[in-house]
Amino acid sequence: MIPAIEKATSQEINALQEQKLQETLAYLSEKSPYYKALFTREKINIKSVKTIKDLQQLPTTSKTDLQVDNEAFFCVPMHEIIDYATTSGTLGSPVTFGLTDKDLDRLAYNEAISFACAGIQKGDVVQLMTTLDRRFMAGLAYFLGLRKLGAGIIRVGAGIPELQWDSILKYKPKYLIAVPSFLLKMIEYAENRGIDYNASSVKGVICIGESLRNQDFSPTVLAEKITSKWDLQLFSTYASTEMSTAFTECEYFQGGHQHPELIITEVLDDNDNPVAEGESGELTITTLGVEAMPLLRFKTGDIVKLHTSPCACGKNTPRVGPVIGRKQHMIKYKGTTLYPPAMHDLLTYFEGVQSHLIEISSNELGTDEILIRIASNNPSEELLNHIKDHFRAKLRVSPKVEFVAKDILNNIIFAPESRKPITFIDKRA
Structure with missing residues (x-):
């Protein structure tokens, strides 16, 4: 056809x-x-x-x-x-x-x-x-x-x-x-x-x-x-x-x-x-x-x-x-231009990451900040460092990463009013 x-x-x-x-x-x-x-x-x-x-x-x-x-x-x-x-x-x-x-x-x-x-x-x-x-x-x-x-x-x-x-x-x-x-x-x-x-x-x-x-x-x-x-x-x-x-x-x-x-x-x-x-x-x-x-x-x-x-x-x-x-989702972080799809894909690499949420905000200087919230079945400092090192190797910068309880994170990601999982939140003005 x-x-x-x-x-x-x-x-x-x-x-x-x-x-x-x-x-x-x-x-x-x-x-x-x-x-x-x-x-x-x-x-x-x-x-x-x-x-x-x-x-x-x-x-x-x-x-x-x-x-x-x-x-x-x-x-x-x-x-x-x-x-x-x-x-x-x-x-x-x-x-x-x-x-x-x-x-x-x-x-x-x-x-x-x-x-x-x-x-x-x-x-x-x-x-x-x-x-x-x-x-x-x-x-x-x-x-x-x-x-x-x-x-x-x-x-x-x-x-x-x-x-x-x-x-x-x-x-x-x-x-x-x-x-x-x-x-x-x-x-x-x-x-x-x-x-x-x-x-x-x-x-x-x-x-x-x-x-x-x-x-x-x-x-x-x-x-x-x-x-x-x-x-x-x-x-x-x-x-x-x-x-x-x-x-x-x-x-x-x-x-x-x-x-x-x-x-x-x-x-x-x-x-x-x-x-x-x-x-x-x-x-x-x-x-x-x-x-x-x-x-x-x-x-x-x-x-x-x-x-x-x-x-x-x-x-x-x-x-x-x-x-x-997405054009509106472009992030300038420590002199590097990033888009969420590249970060989502990097996080898929880790078996220990069960779910994740990327949050972008502006700091007091008006520049972009990245926070990645992660749910893991085995949270550890070693996994955290491994993720940060992997980001530096692939994207040249390392964002802030923190662990969150899986049920808390999933309540945000799988919000009942949303048709799609929410894995990116842009808090910038």
Whole structure:
């Protein structure tokens, strides 16, 4: 189910995107209260925007714009909204997204071709280990995409290793959709109960929410820790509620493939100019074919590199590399620039760390401070020093680290009102 456009020439892909861009601009100028006002205020003639490069004539849209003026982004009357979803609120107040019937079809198509990119085929059985409730778009998208692809779906939801293994042993799924760190709990549960996980039916996992690759596409510590025990293929994905589109790895694991018929990508510097080829910057997207809440040059807040060399799988689409970090989460600590994903991955290295929480704050001088709170089944000064030494070796700096009781820490990490585990808290103003 790989669309022909993804194997077309770059010129053909560009031509399709430019046609769809002009359709999107015409739609926004007619239907979107927000963009209609923006075009008038900035005296923008949308007919002058004909190419992808011409996008630079247009202002960007930020998460703050969505939070401040959420309703103005809706392009359809509310009675046409079939599903309501909200962003997770990681970088501020959650934003409501409505999806029409057409948008749900687009979402299903997006996930079907994304799963096909990772090798899932009609007739495969897939265990869905993420929630469909709590206004969470991703879980619904996975279900719709697998259904469109013709795969069997086991809707187990998040957590509960016992139920996960019960379903695996009973229904024999070939693939799982899961947060990768939870696979370590699955392995631990299996080992404690004599389950031979390498003899199970599971051959691959579509991983969400955590990074599996370093910038050179080598596996992270987390990925190595999983695959050193469980012989699996781990496929990395990148997506967000705002883009209603996923970037998924193929079997060559060289970044998440873009679906050119669904989205336009730019990588911008701090002045909203395109970065040079191979440089990192903020991923900025324009959605194509969205009916209820299309977005134009929306800045995702994620720092990435775009890879444009042809992939061995035959697709000529650009690929989004591993997320370096969230722009708002950048930390300047003792002269070194850090992002939380690198610290999360380093902490995965230690068997003695059961769970962790990274807190960032500002000191009286206005500079960043890092506190890492750790729960361990065997807390010791030796482990503390080992962690600090490992940070110095890998990141050149050593943050403050302290032990916390597991139940106290887990009450913060697994807050009942949050859809995702909270492992990073930014207390800076």
